[in-house]
Amino acid sequence: MTSTHSRPPISRLPVELLSEVFCYMPVDVVMLDTRRRNTFPSWFAVTHVCRHWRRVAYACPGLWLFMPLESLEWTNVALEKSKPGPIIILADTIDFLFGKSEDYHDWILPEALEVAFGSVYRAVEIEWSAKCETEDEQAMLVRLLAVLLRSAAPLLESLNIWFEVYEDIQTLDIPDGLFLNCPLPQLQTLDISGSIALGESQLFRSSSLTSLRMYEVDVRRIWPTTGDMISSLRDLPRLETLELNRCFSSIDPSAPAIVLPCLTRLILLGDFAPVSQSMHLISSPILRTLDVTIRLKHEAAPSVQEKVETLQALFMSRFSAAHSARNSYRSCQIQTSDPYLLLDVQIQAEDPQVAGPHLPTRLLLTLSVEVADDVDRGLGDDPEWDIAKEFSPVAFKALPLSGVRTLAVSHDHEGDNFDWDTILEQWVEVENLIVSTSAAHSLLASMHQAWLLRSHSLLESNLTSAPPTLPLPALAHLTIEQLDFIANAEEYKPSSFALMQGVLEGRADGDFPPFKLVLRGCTLTPDMLSSLSRSISDDMFEHGTCEVREHKFVDWDDSLSSDSHTSSAMSDSD
Amino acid sequence: MPTIVSVDDSTVPGEGSSRLLLLVSSDNKHIVVEEDIMSRSRFISKQVEGFEATSQRHAILLPFSSFVLNKVIEYCSHYRGYYLLEDDPDAAPPGRSPVREWDQEFLDVDRNMLLRIIKAAHYLEIKSLVGSCARAIADMIRGKTTEEMREILGVENDFTPEEEHSPSSKCTG
Structure with a gap:
């Protein structure tokens, strides 16, 4: 055994300090060097430096917090060493697969993930992104989801599921009763994205939730109407951020309005009807950000203008009455034109006290046009420039700005091409x-x-007309x-x-x-x-x-x- | 344990709006610092509470050099009056504290200095500085092989060949 004084300075640190250093080793776990072909998690290398480090590392739960998923052996080691402490499961199986073998994708990762999910009762954070291109991949996801049905997750604070389901695959069902349908008393952040259909679960009844984001999720099985979904938000009194992105059901005109007392950030994206209904039904006394995007297709300028005015009126009804604080903020975004073009017009307003009934004091316009890469519209070498020129007058005329x-x-996108002359005129x-x-x-x-x-023109003294x-x-x-x-x-x-x-x-x-x-x-x-x-x-x-x-x-x-x-x-x- | 010695009033400048403390380093340098600045140190705070009980002025002897002590004071001065999550008793567990750009520049020092600062911060019970130092040391070795780690931090490999190459779960240390 090496005596304390013969050790180099790093090893003469008190054990608790060396342990704290080890706790920071897996901080960048998601940035793991994917060029490494071995299955040895890089931050576990500390266990092979010397005997002293190994002893300290084995007694340091923080080092084993993040579940390595590169080999079943190391997943098991981490699960064992982290006991009885919490664990974090970060499984980015989309980007993380770069440079990995087919075996890893088909066998190693699913097995490691299944083992890690088996200890979900200790998980404080789960981030799981996966693609579903084939029936085999679909079967794998269904199998892994089944594991999440078998166990409660009483410590879970953050759940982020992002499934990329390709068109050839039918919508992937998230089964009813995740986490043994037990309450999730610690859940604060819930992000769900992908072409998936959500089933009934306690996820949306966790009164501890402060952030809920859903993207492209089919929610009709849980909430037959948009009104049902909004009514269910009553169970989430601590909600501070709510983002609903293309996950609305049908409209229910008789749905009751709700007040979310802690909501500061509301982001809505979808068709005009459900978005405007959601804006109408949800209110908060402390809302600071309202970011709304409606999707329109092939609509003429008058129709766009009518919708803008409707949304503006909703902004005013949501803010003017309840907000007197400076820096209140509103935003409206409209996506229009054909499926290949997205035209965004964003409106923000501040200080509604000073604003007139229909005229915010500050307007922010963001004009951006995106063109799908695979569309040849005959616009020459610089299609975005032409389209910006083509559409900007439409956007500006649609706004009552006098x-x-x-x-x-x-x-943000094409600053050089911004049509300032039109604006300034x-x-x-x-x-x-x-x-x-x-x-x-x-x-x-x-x-x-x-x-x-x-x-x-002033220098040319023989001016025949007034200078510009x-x-x-x-x-x-x-x-x-x-x-x-x-x-x-x-x-x-x-x-x-x-x-x-x-x-x-x-x-x-x-x-x-x-x-x-x-x-x-x-x-x-x-x-x-x-x-x-x-x-x-x-x-x-x-x-x-x-x-x-x-x-x-x-x-x-x-x-x-x-x-x-x-x-x-x-x-x-x- | 530190030695606390009584000092004459003349040693410590007169009281202003913030009380002054006299810190004595291991190389016998006397450093006067406002109590407010050092309140981030739970160790110093506890010492000051003891002073109040005796209504005496004291010097606090510390077991590290003035060079290291001055670095710690610089850190405490920079964050004077700031709330730092890690210094909160109910803070997040180790390894989860945020990266602060200023800390990264402040701790851009050689290995031995970094180790001295973390030991001083540990002694003075400044959790935020301990965390930042630990992160800086971890940054030095993250992503490195075991050989590289040994080389960077001057650690000797004392494993037997069997221990070193044994599968992870069989290594008992």
Whole structure:
């Protein structure tokens, strides 16, 4: 036996500290290196370092918390060593199979999972994702589900089931009476996704549930109507997050309304009728997020507008009466057009106290168009650009926006293609403009371009017509959110920073109104910040929530030469 | 156990809005620190409760160097006034505490220093710092082979060949 003082420093740590180190070993279990072809869970290597470590490891339940599923032997070892403590079963059999043998998929994993599920009475967390492409795979899932029918799960805090069931397979049934139909008193999070039909169980009667998410689940066996489903939510008084995504039953006009006292986040996606009914029936005194997406097909603009107005009215009835707090938040999303295109229009609103009866004070529009990869619509090399151009006027016309003074725009997908000219032409009354990420870049480019055009036409002294007007004549506040000016400068020429400097020059010349510039959550270099501080007075510039960090631009000189318009300001800061 | 010695009032700066403590490191460096900063340490808090009973001012002798002590004070100063889940007696079990970016940078030190900090944090009963150090050590060796682990942390292989190669479930240590 090695004496304490002859051991190296790591082994001289008190046993409880070494044990705590071991508890952190399997933290990234889901990121296990799948290139490893052996069946040895990497975090169990500590048991083979030396005798002292092995003793400590065997007495450390935290090391055995996560069930290894790469070999039945190790599953059994972990089950044994973790006794009587809790276990976590993370079985991602979709992505995790990369680089694994067919034997692993067909035999090893199902056996290991069956053994692990046999101890589900100790499970605090189960995450199980599986695909079901063949009848054999279907049979395997049915067999494993049967194990979950045989045992109670009194410790279970989180259950996440995600089955990818392919079209050739009939809908997979989750049998009635999971977990021996015993109560699940600890269950807080329940996520169920996939083309599956849910059976009766105690899952939806766990009064401890705080988060319930269901995606594409056939719930008709449990709840024949959408009203039944919503009524059953009365049993979940602690629910904080509710997400129902394409899992509605038929409409029941006489369904009673319910109040969920803890609900802060409600997300609904589906056809217009069940979604609007759900919005109508569910309310909460502290709701902070309402995110609604309806799916429409081949509908003309008037029909879209009618539905938008219906949803807007529902927003107002849900929020205006119950909410006086600032930062209340509403969101509406509409998916429209044909099966190959998804057009999202998102509306958020803040501060309903200030809002008029039908006009939120802040609107956020997100326009995104997705095209299925396998569809050739003859749109050339850049289909998304064309489609955005084609559909954006429809989206904007569908929204009653006249009189809007505060406008917030984010655009996550194709920021460069955002049609700012259309927006700015329509909303000349905008005083507060809030833009984020890629939308900020394209806005600055549009403003800068308009200013350059105007400057050039003014320089030509023989003007025969009035110089072009600049956008945003009423602008008082320009807020740019979440824009990484450093990364942007590495990627774009001219960069957002250079464009912003140009716009500020226009402001200094009196072409743009004297708006206040607010940078929120942006990232800049100290040089950029000091350069901005010289361009705009302190009382008209806020940047408190920005990250300022040093960065060496590799191609800085090139950047300066291409950004000739702002080269002096940049050089000053360099 | 630490030694607690009485000190003259002149040793400790006058009382301000937050009381001051005198910490004495193993290399006999005297470090004055606000009690508020060190309240994250259950060990220090218990010592202070003892002081209140005697209404005397005290110095707390600690069995680690001023270099290590200053690192711990830096950590406590950074999180002064913050609630950290792991320092809560009802906190999540070991191995489940969150990753904090600042902690990762703070603990970007050599192996021996990291081991000294975790021992000091353990002594001072600062659970959050113990957890962050444990995570940092685990990060050093996670995904490594047993040989690599031995090399990184300087551990000697004392298994017999039979023990080392025996199947997992038969290894009794």
